[in-house]
Amino acid sequence: MSASQVGVWETDFQSDLTFGDATLAALFGVDPLDAANGLPLADYIRNVSLEDREMLFDRLNHVRLSGGMFVVEYRTHPTPDDVRWVLARGRYERDPRTGAMMGRGIVIDITDSKLNGQMSDRAIFVMPDRGEAALDRIASLAIMVRREIDELGERESSPLRKAIDTLLWAVGRALAAAQTAQSDRKSRFN
Incomplete structure (x- = not known):
């Protein structure tokens, strides 16, 4: 073979x-x-x-x-x-x-x-499959990647750690913005 x-x-x-x-x-x-x-x-x-x-x-x-x-x-x-x-x-x-x-x-x-x-x-x-929204799946995957990078023993100043931390920060901001938008929509209907 x-x-x-x-x-x-x-x-x-x-x-x-x-x-x-x-x-x-x-x-x-x-x-x-x-x-x-x-x-x-x-x-x-x-x-x-x-x-x-x-x-x-x-x-x-x-x-x-x-x-x-x-x-x-x-x-x-x-x-x-x-x-x-x-x-x-x-x-x-x-x-x-x-x-x-x-x-x-x-x-x-x-x-x-x-x-x-x-x-x-x-x-x-x-x-x-968790039935999660795309942004939630991205957050979950980014967290998994961060754990793998940590397992490599990368220092905080390493390019990999900086890249994943930047991604996690951006995803967190996007999640917060989505939550705020959802709360605003709910308050308009109440």
């Missing part, structure tokens, strides 16, 4: 079936015909590295319940002797007709880039 192959998947939680193409099947070591016809999610998870399963479940449980987007890197074992690094990106959302949670996305084979010195870098991003 060559690197940078892209597999496509779709999960229907009501039927507990995940449908995938031949590339997805190869990355997870399942039969391509079975993947095309749909397999329980557990059949794919069985071939996720034991060291990555808890992290994967932890990150995905939020979006699997309420909907949302995710990007997660983890390892699979298509065969006992083969380890593949994959980058999964997807979105879970409710089917407007049935109300059932559906997931769709891609899985990219990034094994070669991991073997070329990027082993410790991992993409992990989860953004559950």
